[in-house]
Amino acid sequence: MTAALRALDGLGARRRAVRPFGAMLGSFVVLGAPMAAVAVAWPSMAGDFGLPLGALGVLSLSFGGGYTLSTLAAGAWARRATTEVRLAVSVGTGCVALVGIALAPAWGVLIAATLVLGITGGQVDAAVNAYVSVRGEVTSMGIIHASYGLGVALAPLLVVALAAAGMSWRVAIAVLALAEAGVAGGFLAAVRLARVEHHRRQSPVAAADIARVRRRTLVLSVLTFMIYGGVAGGTGTWAYTVLTEHGTVSAAVAGVAVAAYWAGLTASRLLLGAIERRIPLPLLPQVTALATLAALVVFWLGPVPEVRMAGLVLSGVAHGPFFPVQTLLATHRFGAGRAQAVVGYQIAAATFGGAIFPGAIGALVSWHGLGLVRPALVVIAVGLVIVTELLRRASPQTARGALVRR
Numbered sequence: 001m002t003a004a005l006r007a008l009d010g011l012g013a014r015r016r017a018v019r020p021f022g023a024m025l026g027s028f029v030v031l032g033a034p035m036a037a038v039a040v041a042w043p044s045m046a047g048d049f050g051l052p053l054g055a056l057g058v059l060s061l062s063f064g065g066g067y068t069l070s071t072l073a074a075g076a077w078a079r080r081a082t083t084e085v086r087l088a089v090s091v092g093t094g095c096v097a098l099v100g101i102a103l104a105p106a107w108g109v110l111i112a113a114t115l116v117l118g119i120t121g122g123q124v125d126a127a128v129n130a131y132v133s134v135r136g137e138v139t140s141m142g143i144i145h146a147s148y149g150l151g152v153a154l155a156p157l158l159v160v161a162l163a164a165a166g167m168s169w170r171v172a173i174a175v176l177a178l179a180e181a182g183v184a185g186g187f188l189a190a191v192r193l194a195r196v197e198h199h200r201r202q203s204p205v206a207a208a209d210i211a212r213v214r215r216r217t218l219v220l221s222v223l224t225f226m227i228y229g230g231v232a233g234g235t236g237t238w239a240y241t242v243l244t245e246h247g248t249v250s251a252a253v254a255g256v257a258v259a260a261y262w263a264g265l266t267a268s269r270l271l272l273g274a275i276e277r278r279i280p281l282p283l284l285p286q287v288t289a290l291a292t293l294a295a296l297v298v299f300w301l302g303p304v305p306e307v308r309m310a311g312l313v314l315s316g317v318a319h320g321p322f323f324p325v326q327t328l329l330a331t332h333r334f335g336a337g338r339a340q341a342v343v344g345y346q347i348a349a350a351t352f353g354g355a356i357f358p359g360a361i362g363a364l365v366s367w368h369g370l371g372l373v374r375p376a377l378v379v380i381a382v383g384l385v386i387v388t389e390l391l392r393r394a395s396p397q398t399a400r401g402a403l404v405r406r
Helices: 003-048 055-070 072-078 083-103 106-132 138-164 169-193 207-211 217-244 251-270 272-276 281-301 305-321 320-336 336-368 370-394
Strands: none
Touching: 003 055, 003 083, 003 106, 003 138, 003 169, 003 217, 003 251, 003 320, 003 370, 055 072, 055 083, 055 106, 055 217, 055 336, 083 106, 083 169, 083 370, 106 138, 106 336, 138 169, 138 272, 138 281, 138 320, 217 251, 217 281, 217 305, 217 320, 217 336, 217 370, 251 272, 251 305, 272 281, 272 320, 281 370, 320 336, 336 370
16 A cells, blocks of 8 residues: 555656646747747848848847846846746746837837846746756756757748748747747746755855866866857857848748758757767767867858758757757766756856857958858857867766666
8 A cells, every 4th residue: 555655656746747847848949939030030120120130149149148147147046936936937027028029119129128038048048957957867958958949940930931921020029929928827837736846956056166166177168158159059040141141042941941950959959868879978069069060161161052051950960969968967077066056157158159159240240241150150160179179078087877868
């Protein structure tokens, strides 16, 4: 009888855990979708507001600045609220920000709403990554980040489809706001029906504890995430504009190519568990960085548009596993007690890189045109290969058996 009760109790606990995890999947779908939609809609948005194409860099900086500051402050809020409450509030506020973007009458309002959207996104990213990373679940981490890729893959298709139907980019943003409202409702239900197992979380680590971590490894880890953010953010932000404004690709075909880029990223993350069984986890980031560099060279130097678009898609497939794998390795590099704080710094660094590098590319575009976008992406990818290898060499040997496949 006792064994049966324990089995039922374990089943109930697993069901309670599924509820917030399911909402977390939804939150990552809508996390990446808005800015992916903006990247494709930007030529139309710039026309509506009377702005040059390079102004996209300003919008990217606004989003990334809010995202970065929010991620750095996530630990303080984690001490005051449960994961479900933080996510419900963040996703709900993000819905309001999307409504502001959809209705923005002026450039200043658009920037302000995008800043708020970045703040809420940073909270979602930090909370969900911390929840999964401290458990060391390779497959779960891959699924979470695949959900992000799903959102950024579907968003360009949404914009292109609505544009083909004669609808404004504002309608696409409004659709995303409705989706975000549904996810917020899911977290509100999770607050009532279940609690994330808070006792399993490690307490956030004070700055003094971080100072005791080997500084070289920590600095390299943060730098690696920053440059990765530049590769992923720069490619996703500027690919559509380059294909349509500087090439011979139609808007519809370019939209499909960008969606395929994000779909490739999603697929490789979804298959992360299978990939990890064939390539040792500590070596996987270097393999993906080298493959990304090769694909971006093809995107730059391909002889015909079809080859260049193939390089774009392959770059998404190549770097898809990079972020989730490096997040999982934080526990082995810094220990479970320090991992949560380090993960927060890494996410902030990736966000900063995802804002500053596209913004810098925007400055290059304003100075010398769109022809500099693809060589700039290749240069950033070269930097990623270098710092990834330096980080691998600086990292201690760790037992891979601690990672759980679920």
